[in-house]
Amino acid sequence: MALMPAAFDYDRVEQLFNEQSAAGFPAELHGHLVGRLAAGARLDHGTWLEVAREVIDGRGSLSEADKVFLIQLYDASLAQLAGSGFDLTLLLPDDEAAIDRRTLSLGQWCEGFLGGFGLVGRKGELSEEASSVLADFAAIAQVQTDLEESDANEADFMEVMEYVRMAVLLLFSECQPADQAPDQPPASLH
Template identity: 85%
Template sequence: MALMSATFDYDRVDQMFTEQGAAGFPAELHGHLVGRLSAGSRLDHTAWLDAAREVIDGRGQLSEADKVLLIQLHDASLAQLAGSGFDLTLLLPDDDSTIDRRTLALGQWCEGFLGGFGLVGREGELSEEATSVLADFAAIAQVQADLEESEANEADFMEVMEYVRMAVLLLFSECQPADKPQDQPPASLH
């Protein structure tokens, strides 16, 4: 799977979590962010950093480099969602990681998505399809990984990951307020 860019290498974000003594997980953080964005929320950079600190749940202070990384992750994720529609990349371990590690991370991503999505107050009911997607994400978040490395498990993982990616795009398009411009990045930190 393609990474968002070299800057958003899962291992780099994982390193930040380790340095923070984090209770959370990198995939969960990205899922939380994308969940909020998909539900129609737009956080300025300060509010995003505050939300990220909560999800990271670490013991240390974020360095300036960590803050820059998190802001870039936010801006890139919003740009991917609001772009042509098929550019979204989930922040997950790369293909060299074990199928167990990638599967657990996908479950963490879905758990984070549900948490972020659920924090955003929305007007109106979700479509039946969107409600079904959220139920699917809840099931994926419960994944228990003890998988053998096999072509079948690899194919299943790729199919579920692609489903999640496309389902997020559906939720994003359904939940965007009509009165907000979709391609405006938040004001930058000064």
């Protein structure tokens, strides 16, 4: 599985959230972004920065470095989704973090995904499989975090995370407008 470039590790996003005294969560931001992209939306960079500010829900203004970082996160996420392989990496705490923290972040990621996906107007109905995936994501978003460190919990987490990753790719492939290249913004946006 290809990883998000090193500059996009969870700790970097968490630092941005801490600097902003943010009410939101780092995993939720990436989930929201990927949800919008998977549903077929393409945002120009200015619009993405406005969306990111709303999801971050911070108290300060973003520095130029933060803006560049968020634009790079957008571009990298879209490139991973539109890539020819299965390159999508969920922005979550690394494997060294406690299972509780990683599980909570996966739930936040799914919650963000549902929010972003739901904000995009789509034509036509979703397939039964896609609707089932969204229901699964809603269940994952309600995860309880009272987990002990164990091989069984680690295996369960990895299985659920891989399911989410593959399900996102399924939704992305199903929801792209036929007249739009998957990695290009719509003609109406500059």
